[in-house]
Amino acid sequence: xxxxxxxxxxxxxxxxxxxxxxxxxxxxxxxxxxxxxxxxxxxxxxxxxxxxxxxxxxxxxxxxxxxxxxxxxxxxxxxxxxxxxxxxxxxxxxxxxxxxxxxxxxxxxxxxxxxxxxxxxxxxxxxxxxxxxxxxxxxxxxxxxxxxxxxxxxx
Numbered sequence: 001x002x003x004x005x006x007x008x009x010x011x012x013x014x015x016x017x018x019x020x021x022x023x024x025x026x027x028x029x030x031x032x033x034x035x036x037x038x039x040x041x042x043x044x045x046x047x048x049x050x051x052x053x054x055x056x057x058x059x060x061x062x063x064x065x066x067x068x069x070x071x072x073x074x075x076x077x078x079x080x081x082x083x084x085x086x087x088x089x090x091x092x093x094x095x096x097x098x099x100x101x102x103x104x105x106x107x108x109x110x111x112x113x114x115x116x117x118x119x120x121x122x123x124x125x126x127x128x129x130x131x132x133x134x135x136x137x138x139x140x141x142x143x144x145x146x147x148x149x150x151x152x153x154x155x
Contacts, residue, residue: 014140024121025114032113036106040065040073045099045107048083053096055088082106 026039037045044059054062060070074097077083082103088094099107125133 025118028114028117029110032117033110037110038073041077042107042110044070044073044077045082045103046111048097048099049104049107049111053086053088053098055094055096059097077103 060067088096
């Protein structure tokens with residue numbers, strides 16, 4: 001029973017904290033991107049930065065949006081020269097999306113600004129607390145990377 005209470009308390013703090021952090025980062029993005037990026041565009045660019053390439057349908061699934069919505073979002077990034085379509089290096093019939101050098105540079109600049117602001121927000125943490133935060137987020141990332149949602153878990 002105590003384990004269940006501990007798990008419930010853990011779930012509760014995650015549910016409360018993650019949205020608050022997301023809101024702060026969204027607001028910071030709006031304030032400091034000078035209107036260059038919307039949050040969905042930033043997330044797409046972050047995915048392409050991490051993964052190097054992705055097909056349109058995979059991006060739509062990752063972002064939880066329809067294919068036409070993702071197509072419109074990507075088209076806006078393409079028009080601005082931030083994203084380009086290329087042939088997949090493993091399957092020449094498949095088209096993937098990748099950041100252009102300009103897109104990579106713009107993303108990296110915005111990421112640096114976000115990191116600088118995050119440092120301001122967490123500056124009162126001790127080095128030991130920073131290490132704890134790092135370990136917790138690595139643990140959560142590993143844990144949630146292996147979670148597969150099903151209809152049963154959506155109830």
